[in-house]
Amino acid sequence: MKKVWILMLFFLAFPFSTSAFVLGLKSTDNTVENVVKIEKDYSLYLPLIGFIYDPRDKQDVVAELEKIAKELGNQRIYHISLSPNQFSAEEVAKGAFDEQYTLFFKTIKRLNLKVIFRTMHEMNGGWYPRGSNPTKFKEAWIHVWNLARSLGLNQQDILFDFSVNHRDMPTLGTPSQQAKLLHCKDKNPVLEEINKLKKKKKLTPEEQNSLKTKEKLLQTLNTCPHFEDYYPGEAYVDIVGVTFYNWGKATSNRLRKTPAQILNDPEWNTLTRLKALGKPLFIDEVGTTAVWYGGKYQADTSRAEFLSETGTARKNQRLKNLSLFLKENQFMGAVYFNVDYTNGLTLPLVGEADRAIINTTIGKFYDGFWDLYSSSKSDFSSLLALFGLVKVEVKGKETLLPRMVAKQIPIIEKIINDKFSDDLQGKSDLYSQLLKAPSGEDSFDQAIQVLSEHYVLQGSGTAE
DSSP states (O other): OHHHHHHHHHHHHSOOOOSSOEEEEEOTTSOHHHHHHHHHHHTOOOSEEEEEEOGGGOOOHHHHHHHHHHHTOSSSEEEEEEOOTTSOHHHHHTTTTHHHHHHHHHHHHHHTOEEEEEOSOOTTBSSSTTOSOHHHHHHHHHHHHHHHHHTTOOTTTEEEEEEEESSOBOOSSOOSTTOOOOOOOOHHHHHHHHHHHHTSSSOOHHHHHHHHHHHHHHHHHHTSOOHHHHOOOGGGOSEEEEEEEOOOHHHHSSOOOOHHHHHTOTTTOHHHHHHHTOSOEEEEEEEOOOOOOSSSOOHHHHHHHHHSHHHHHHHHHHHHHHHHHHHHTTOSEEEEOOOBTTTTTTSOOSSOOBOOSEETTTTEEOTHHHHHHHHHTTOHHHHHHHHTEEEEEETTEEEEEEHHHHHHHHHHHHHHHHHHTTOHHHHHHHHHHHHHSOOSOHHHHHHHHHHHHHHSOOTTSSOO
């Protein structure tokens, strides 16, 4: 009975909500300084922050991670993409990128950073070397997962994010940015239409032609890899993520849909298929343009629309739609791609890539951000729960701890406080003794480690 009461008190102290989501921002220029400036200028605290480390950019990843730990701390969650963009899945499976992975894994372990790890993302597309080969991709994924575990990382350190493009668009040739892509739509609606036609006793000539066309399409779709074909197995995945954007008028010359319409498109059924994998859902990259107008694409018109009140209102509404979609579908979180490659549509890029919602370069801020932020900021605990962590306060200092460790702390504190009351020296001596003589019970020893950092007396003669 006593254990039941302890558990009840614990869950009352650390409630886990599933109705909201955690909002993260991708650093605009992939620097810590950008995040610090945004938080300072807008009085924000972002519990989730995104960074993308591409080997082609020749960044010193270790130095960047150390800067993250120093400037932003280890009491947040970091959504970090690290992909071997120059290697195929087969090469990754054989260890071609092991040196970089190993350095990354060792560093986040040393710095005690909690990371949603996104690697080899958008494998169901044909634009990255690792894509379009489900068998080799699964081998590569499991190889990387095993490497992380061999270096001592577990679910309390790192969550493996199986991150797909919202449409299956592989290539039959060599994957590249110029590859010819297939559109591998969901085969189930086609199969249902075929079965419906076959159940008829007699088909009209038009229906016979339709049946032949659909059967030919089904043959193509059966040989066309979908993101499910890349899935390495439940044991190797913690989160299932997806990427989608409103690319803009110059890319497709059509009005983009809401997030719900994009992921529920009946030709792809992306959201239903993602949910079927049975893992927590996440949006790894999402962004929208502010631009839309009738007629053909014109750079000057796009620029004027970007600057207009109508364009601003349109983007704010799209951000509200995103917030509502995330809540209704119980996504654990989303990282908004806070990047404007066009610098306010002043750079001649194909498409309106004005995705930023807080653009510190040109000083443009979209109020729709507050819809996302206010809906998400109170629900950090649900994401922490995936790591098996809770945020607790010890002597006025917040820290992330495993649940069982957090459970031990108030029990230990009460016992020692009852014995020593205001005797700081006595507390300090006992914690020092306990620290030097571990019990062998992991959660208890970790709790002692945390408490000793706050109670053991320093040279100044005062407790921290």
